[in-house]
Amino acid sequence: MADIVGLKNRGKTKADADERRSAAEEYTGVKLETISNYGFDPELASKNIENMIGTVQIPLGYAGPVRIEGEYAKGEFLIPLATTEGALVASISRGMSVINASGGVRSAVFADAMTRAPVFRVEGIEHSKKVMDWIEANMDLVDAEVSKTTSHGRLVDMEFFPDGRSLYMRLSFDTADAMGMNMATIASEAVCRLVEKETGAVMISVSGNMCSDKKPAAINMISGRGKTVVAEATIPSDIVKEKLHTTTSAIVETNYRKNLVGSSIAGTLGANAHAANMVAALYIATGQDPAQVVGGSMTITTCEDVDGDLYICVRMPTVEVGTVGGGTALPCQKEALQMIGCSGAGKAKKLSEIVASTVLAGELSTLAAQAAGQLGQAHKTLGR
DSSP: OOOHHHHTTSOOSHHHHHHHHHHHHHHHTOOOTTTTOOSSOGGGGTTTOSSOOOOOOOOEEEEEEEEEEESSOEEEEEEEEEOSOTTHHHHHHHHHHHHHHTTOEEEEEEEEEEEEOOEEEOSSHHHHHHHHHHHHHTHHHHHHHHHHHOSSOEEEEEEEEEETTEEEEEEEEEOTTBOOHHHHHHHHHHHHHHHHHHHOOEEEESOOSSSOOSSOOHHHHHHOSEEEEEEEEEEOHHHHHHHHSSOHHHHHHHIIIIIIIIHHHHTOSSBOSSHHHHHHHHHHHHTOOGGGHHHHTTOEEEEEEETTEEEEEEEEEEEOOOSBSGGGGSHHHHHHHHHTTOOSTTOHHHHHHHHHHHHHHHHHHHHHHHHTTOHHHHHHHHOO
């Protein structure tokens, strides 16, 4: 039998991938014919995966176009979405059509900072205060350590959370157009080594979970992580009736009883119909970290009756996206980013507004389908 373990860390070339795949086929007894079909040199993914043997393909479709009038996203965009859930793309497209007929989406970015929160072991409360005082008195040294690790990022905020013999330090970084998790981690570790040297505090982990990364957390809902984005639209009552086959009051009541009250009773972080669906499909298509869909799930959707018209809004406190680094340079993902004009530097905030606008369209369509009693039929027709 092939030496599976011995092959793991050998090379990044196509020949290396072929050799590992052959070993995996021998080990499992399964011929990996479809997995072996891919259209790029494995070396392009050398920083994205280890032990590559092929690719798993996900159907890619598009929704829209959608008209957006944001601070950074302006114009009409055809949105690439990768998913295996039938009815999702059709539903988002319906929402976008209704929004376009109503004048489009309005969006804005209200905050932008990637966080990392190391935890130190200290001797007790008195030592904790001394550590905090030293850091605050020596921010020039802290900033210098950060600048040694990155030419793109900078420290923009710091919060302390002392707890007995533990001291948590939540650091917030401007990471330019990278999602920035690696950048924040490397810079935070450098800061921690300085603090250890000067104060005697001991870094236990560069992440003490108050960041909070890839976990639903109230601190992220309140303070934000990545980009905090809000998107809104106003749908005239006649369009609600004609295109969504329901009424403004029915959608408002559905959102209130389902998203707001139901989520409160369940204790969810976030109050939305299915924001994670849109986030996951767009993130996978454009090379984002799929685990950051957790942040998208903390969306709050609000609906109001404004003189008979429907006002709908999504607040997304944790949109963790980048247009450089990570999976954004892979060929398919890069093309998807190019479809929406978001490939390369200077585009991350634009991408975040497109994410929020896509979520808004999906929320509108799903809430309307539930208000009209059509959700089950839509999935029966398109998703089975």
